[in-house]
Amino acid sequence: MAVAEQEFDDVVYEVQDAAAIVTINRPERYNAFRAQTVDELITAFNLAWSDRRVRAVVLTGAGEKAFCTGGDVKQRAETGDYGPSELNRFRIGELHKIVRDIPKPVIAAVNGVAVGGGHVLQVLCDVSIAAEHARFGQAGPKVGSFDAGFGSAYLARVVGEKKAREIWFWCRIYSAAEALEMKLVNKVVPGDELMAEAKRWVSEVAALSPTALRFLKQSFNADTDHQAGFSNMAMTALDMFSTSPEGMEGANAFAEKRAADFAPHVHWH
Numbered sequence: 505m506a507v508a509e510q511e512f513d514d515v516v517y518e519v520q521d522a523a524a525i526v527t528i529n530r531p532e533r534y535n536a537f538r539a540q541t542v543d544e545l546i547t548a549f550n551l552a553w554s555d556r557r558v559r560a561v562v563l564t565g566a567g568e569k570a571f572c573t574g575g576d577v578k579q580r581a582e583t584g585d586y587g588p589s590e591l592n593r594f595r596i597g598e599l600h601k602i603v604r605d606i607p608k609p610v611i612a613a614v615n616g617v618a619v620g621g622g623h624v625l626q627v628l629c630d631v632s633i634a635a636e637h638a639r640f641g642q643a644g645p646k647v648g649s650f651d652a653g654f655g656s657a658y659l660a661r662v663v664g665e666k667k668a669r670e671i672w673f674w675c676r677i678y679s680a681a682e683a684l685e686m687k688l689v690n691k692v693v694p695g696d697e698l699m700a701e702a703k704r705w706v707s708e709v710a711a712l713s714p715t716a717l718r719f720l721k722q723s724f725n726a727d728t729d730h731q732a733g734f735s736n737m738a739m740t741a742l743d744m745f746s747t748s749p750e751g752m753e754g755a756n757a758f759a760e761k762r763a764a765d766f767a768p769h770v771h772w773h
């Protein structure tokens with residue numbers, strides 16, 4: 505069954521041969537996502553799931569600067585949330601789930617900076633191919649946010665506990681070469697070869713048994729599916745934390761291009 509291709513505002517969805525190419529298209533915000541972007545990404549992944557032509561999905565960002573920089577912090581500073589959405593919900597947890605559950609390989613083609621929730625997306629893809637100039641890291645604690653679901657627990661499965669804690673606690677930015685060394689990505693290629701390389705991976709996988717691949721993906725996932733429970737709790741916590749004075753200080757500081765002052769919020773019990 506061929507599924508109709510669809511027009512979106514924040515996402516470009518195309519089917520080329522066996523590949524569904526899903527491009528986050530907000531280059532002026534370094535491909536940061538707002539609630540509408542997340543809705544559209546979920547619809548795009550559903551289209552790719554149902555389309556028998558599609559044997560693998562390539563997730564990438566528009567332009568050469570950014571893959572995705574996570575939540576749109578300027579939107580958050582303005583309205584305290586990630587803006588309007590189809591169902592009046594910010595469905596990032598559902599996006600994480602469909603990237604994992606779609607029974608076809610998902611390839612991140614990391615064409616630039618992958619930071620914050622954008623980095624979590626590349627981590628959740630089955631494999632990642634990076635441009636030489638791509639950069640990687642988590643940013644939540646800088647801007648009053650965190651992903652205590654797949655973003656932390658699954659990252660630790662990929663790079664190990666020590667490295668995952670370093671990545672989250674220090675919010676450093678890593679080069680593509682460092683990402684390859686810590687097994688955060690599968691391959692690094694020159695920027696102008698990235699999409700051709702990703703498409704090559706799709707055409708190779710398209711020759712294999714789709715049912716075998718489906719079972720294998722579900723088998724890999726089964727080992728970490730319990731992390732979806734943490735993810736649900738983390739998203740509830742984030743709903744509350746991101747609008748707190750501490751959370752908003754992070755978002756406002758980013759929008760105002762100043763260092764955040766979290767000192768008034770040191771209070772543990």
Ligand SMILES: CC(C)(COP(=O)(O)OP(=O)(O)OC[C@H]1O[C@@H](n2cnc3c(N)ncnc32)[C@H](O)[C@@H]1OP(=O)(O)O)[C@@H](O)C(=O)NCCC(=O)NCCSC(=O)c1cc(O)c2ccccc2c1O
Nearest residue numbers: 533534536573574575576577578596620621643647649742
């Ligand atoms: C990514 C950077 C390290 C790049 O730095 P660089 O110096 O190369 O570029 P600039 O900083 O000059 O950025 C260029 C241009 O893009 C704008 N921009 C960049 N990122 C964002 C963003 N995330 N939102 C909005 N706009 C962005 C930037 O302002 C510049 O615009 P100008 O008009 O000034 O030219 C660096 O940009 C950076 O650190 N970006 C912020 C990264 C970040 O904090 N991301 C959000 C983390 S929180 C998050 O992702 C998140 C995820 C979830 O799943 C959630 C779930 C539930 C609730 C909350 C969640 C959540 O907060």
